[in-house]
Amino acid sequence: MADIRKFMSEQGWSWKEEQRPGGKTLAILNCPFCGDTEKKFAVKLDDGAYKCLHLNRCGVSGSFWDLQKMLGIRNPQRPDKDKFIHTVIKYERPKVHAESLSNATIEYLKSRGFWDAIMKQFKIGQIKDEIMFPYFKNGELVNIKYRGVKEKKFRQEKNAEPSLFGRDFCTGDYIIICEGEFDAMSFSQMGEPAVSIPSGAKDTRWIETEWEYLQKFQKVYLCFDNDVAGQENIFEIVKRLGKWRCYNVILPFKDANEWLLKDMSYDGVKEVLNNAVQYDPEILKNASQFKEQVIELFEHPDILHGLPTPWEKLDKILRGWRDGECTVLTGRNASGKTTCLNQVIIDLIKKKQNTLIASLEIPARRYLRWMVLNILQTQHPEIKDVDKTIDWIGEHLYILDVYGAIEPNDLLDSFDFAARKYGVNKFVIDSLLKIQFPGINDLKEQKEFINSCIDKLCKYHNGHVWLVAHPRKSLKDSDEPDKVDIEGTGAITNLADNVLIMTRKPVEKTSEVDNRLFVKKNREWGDEGFINLKFDSISKKFSEVSNGNTQSSFNKRSNKDSQESWWNE
Structure with a gap:
């Protein structure tokens, strides 16, 4: 058991105590997590629950157990119940004598x-x-x-x-x-x-x-x-x-x-x-209440199919991009992640889907130049064609004019605004590495950010989110990442509905296939597999390869085998 005051003293904190009307006592101090100087941080001295009132900048809150974990304490303790602060109120008894009713x-x-x-x-x-x-x-x-x-x-x-x-x-x-x-x-x-x-x-x-x-x-x-x-x-x-x-x-x-x-x-x-x-919780329901909805899924299975992807064989595995889902895309440096995503975005524009991208690793003008080259499929387009292409892109694409780091709240606020005003429901974040989390616990904040993306963009706005995440560093660039190798919190792949991994052919290998796109998670259907792609350096576009043994395959062998040996096929 832990004494709250003793614990706070051991952290070197100074505070003042305030008595609240309900008898609770709060310790008021500067927030240890966000550089607060206005004493916006409060700890309840009865149970150790804490909260920062800098809601936009920090806003951390939780139990005494959470507080200890946030501070990196390996063996958190429960608060000492015997140390609870409770003011005993003395009530007065009435001394009035009633009269008989008139x-x-x-x-x-x-x-x-x-x-x-x-x-x-x-x-x-x-x-x-x-x-x-x-x-x-x-x-x-x-x-x-x-x-x-x-x-x-x-x-x-x-x-x-x-x-x-x-x-x-x-x-x-x-x-x-x-x-x-x-x-x-x-x-x-x-x-x-x-x-x-x-x-x-x-x-x-x-x-x-x-x-x-x-x-x-x-x-x-x-x-x-x-x-x-x-x-x-x-x-x-x-x-x-x-x-x-x-x-x-x-x-x-x-x-x-x-x-x-x-x-x-x-x-x-x-x-x-x-x-x-x-007063049953609104989210608590009997299974029979979903009967009509379940029957509808059997009668119309196409409901579980989303918007077609740019590649037919990927559709056979994923069954399209479904609204309300989050897709994580990862791969080594220069594996083709951004190029792949760029092709997806162009395909969304063709399908008249209002889309917003936060291209944080490439300035907006360079990203759009890349997109124009992809669409016109020439390295030296005429200016009039560039002009028309940009107008065509602008009919359905919005882009955040941010190059480099951005705070999560700023990004989510911009995405939420675009969804409300412009009807955007396709969201691309490239990449998670550029999200600047303000606190000291990046892993926890990453999880909270992804949860916010799913809650606000996928569920509330019924949209689809593509999130580019980088893999952890390995011994060599040729090592192919799996979904557990993504840098950051494990919540990235746990919370995602789909996980895609882009791989690139080693320079020394000869193969008609340049890249392979693996599906390592497919929450709705469960199918996993890969598609083979060939890259055109002029148009910066991937096309499917389907000759010989290089056709799309899924659920036929282990992921490890398919990754390690495919360049030798």
Whole structure:
């Protein structure tokens, strides 16, 4: 177990402590990860959770365990629970003596639908022109809430313990929690175990004081006002009490007391409780809910086929570029990665696909010159043809005017803007090596960046992302990389849907084939294999080679054999 303060001292950190209204104590200091000088970093002294408030520049956050890992500590420890900081609040007990209910107040309460027996059960009192709602906890008076008879104004005893109104009357395995005393009394009049929270739904201090009491209930029915404000405030309560036992009660009227004045009945209440909706996570579904979608995939298997690639034999393996996926392309220096990707982009333009590329290793004007040569297939094109070609390219291609390093947030913001304004849904990043991560843990930040690309570009914008990644250094350039050899975090290939590896023929080898493009991961179909390519130095274009034993092949032999021996075929 670790003492949070002792741990921070061992790091050489200096901080000031701030007490928060909920009783938590925070250590406030400069962020150790982003060069912060504004003391925007906070650590909870009860559990060690941390967060940097420089959200655009840093924004790191996590548990005490994560903090230790970020700092490179090999054997992280859990926080010492005995060292938890918790302020014990001293509450005051009410000393007010209630008056007997006046005839006018009794008539008012009866006009709200209440019987004499319910008024007596809840010990409703009066002081001057205010109705008194006494809050009892295990028979002891802990709070009084007041409501004006003539005007709907509320107040409570100062420094009183926040507890539940009517709690001592509730038995059984379920409880109904309401937003007001009249609502709790209305349910109780129908024989149901109901309580009311002491203040508005945003004030959840009662959860802490009633924690042990609430543990005995297997079901918690939340019956808040049936309006936008009432429903919005439920979720914080549900999160703390537990989704597995909370149910949202939707009433036929604004609240329970209004229902009591209309046609509330025992059977009606039972029906409402039976129809209450549990707070299942939105992402949690029964398999049968996907029946129609699964049947559609069998009836129309072409749904799983994406946009055709420039090479027919690659389509036989991948079945095209599918929206919502991320493809990683890697290969040694000069293996043809960028040339291959350039051909893919030209093919996307021909298919009228709005595409955006971050060509970080080649300036925009040189990259576009390369593309023009590829399209016109001549080293000396006429200027008028160049002019027309650039106009044609510009109909569907956007390019970031950045050469060199770029921060991940700047890149993602630009991509997101292009998707929203220009309808771009094909995104190319060449290469990951040029993404400048601001923190000290590049591997973690790489993973977060790739996750962000997938979440924002692939899923939210239903696009396809091509990401160029470099392999780790090997003993010699002729060593062919596998998907586990990509430089950086293993999350690069783990998160990707497709992994392609470009290889180039060694100079000393003679073969009609110049390059081979391997498919090392194909999440949707599972097929792996390769296609053989021949490179034309004039047009800078790859064409398929299909003579002899050099035809596209997949799932016929091990990847190791296919990589090491193919130049000798």
